[in-house]
Amino acid sequence: MKRYVVGVDVGGTNIKLGVVGPSGEVIVRNSFATKPFASHRNKLIAALSREIEASIITAGLTRRQIAGVGIGLPGLVDFEKGAVRFLPNIPGWTNVPLKSILQKTLKLPVYVDNDVKMITLAESQFGAGRGVKNFVCLTLGTGVGAGLILNGELYRGEGNAAGELGHMPLNEQGPRCNCGGWGCFETYVGNRALFGLASRVMKKPGMTTPMMFALAKKGNKKALFYWKTAAERIGNGLVGIVNLLNPRLIIIGGGVSHNEKFLFKTITATIRRRAMRLQGRAFKIKRAEFKDDAGIIGAYVLVMNAQR
Numbered sequence: 001m002k003r004y005v006v007g008v009d010v011g012g013t014n015i016k017l018g019v020v021g022p023s024g025e026v027i028v029r030n031s032f033a034t035k036p037f038a039s040h041r042n043k044l045i046a047a048l049s050r051e052i053e054a055s056i057i058t059a060g061l062t063r064r065q066i067a068g069v070g071i072g073l074p075g076l077v078d079f080e081k082g083a084v085r086f087l088p089n090i091p092g093w094t095n096v097p098l099k100s101i102l103q104k105t106l107k108l109p110v111y112v113d114n115d116v117k118m119i120t121l122a123e124s125q126f127g128a129g130r131g132v133k134n135f136v137c138l139t140l141g142t143g144v145g146a147g148l149i150l151n152g153e154l155y156r157g158e159g160n161a162a163g164e165l166g167h168m169p170l171n172e173q174g175p176r177c178n179c180g181g182w183g184c185f186e187t188y189v190g191n192r193a194l195f196g197l198a199s200r201v202m203k204k205p206g207m208t209t210p211m212m213f214a215l216a217k218k219g220n221k222k223a224l225f226y227w228k229t230a231a232e233r234i235g236n237g238l239v240g241i242v243n244l245l246n247p248r249l250i251i252i253g254g255g256v257s258h259n260e261k262f263l264f265k266t267i268t269a270t271i272r273r274r275a276m277r278l279q280g281r282a283f284k285i286k287r288a289e290f291k292d293d294a295g296i297i298g299a300y301v302l303v304m305n306a307q308r
């Protein structure tokens with residue numbers, strides 16, 4: 001029986017692999033650094049193929065027990081054609097037919113998708129979004145992204161590019177953004193913006209969100225003010241999404257979400273204050289259930305859904 005999936009989560013820093021079983025359990029894990037392969041695309045593809053084979057063996061499984069391989073990548077991925085269109089943080093990945101390349105070497109079905117969509121699928125089937133038909137899964141980090149589950153299905157958009165919540169413009173004259181636009185949500189709540197805000201609030205260069213979290217835990221007033229400001233920024237950016245999509249749940253993941261205590265109440269209050277009445281009452285905020293394994297578990301859901 002084909003009940004297992006090899007999940008691969010390609011990140012700008014690390015590449016994580018895991019073999020996932022039918023209840024979303026990760027039975028084997030492995031990871032390696034992305035940097036040595038950053039400008040060697042073919043070497044990276046060869047390494048992926050090698051590591052996928054190795055993890056099947058480590059898991060004590062045979063190929064016949066593997067339903068397929070799911071690969072999440074940080075960028076624009078054409079799920080239907082199985083091609084990587086563009087990865088902003090890993091050079092050399094423009095229009096790469098990764099699915100067909102790996103299917104030839106692995107002789108297993110391969111599916112590729114955007115990493116935030118995989119995280120959303122994991123939360124939808126096994127995590128905080130279990131049984132919820134309409135939710136937004138927001139990931140906060142260096143980049144800010146989102147996955148949308150609408151009417152119980154992952155919403156992809158025309159080119160599988162829906163969900164770029166980080167690039168929703170909030171300000172006609174805001175700061176320039178990596179995407180080419182300006183005043184985007186990410187320029188206010190991405191790590192770079194939040195680190196900058198931390199340094200300004202503390203009047204000290206080099207401040208980071210983990211440092212601000214530690215200070216807030218000790219009751220530091222400036223740090224508490226900092227988190228209130230950050231939460232208001234996040235909440236303000238989500239008002240339009242709540243009005244537009246009327247979700248039941250907003251799941252928040254990524255590094256900053258560990259500071260739940262200093263964030264979620266203010267985010268909720270900010271949205272309730274500004275959103276339309278009905279939508280503003282209908283939603284709740286929850287922290288993502290999965291951290292490091294989210295992409296790998298999402299790969300399981302992706303492969304199983306594709307073969308349903």
Ligand SMILES: [Zn+2]
Nearest residue numbers: 167177179184
């Ligand atoms: Zn942008």
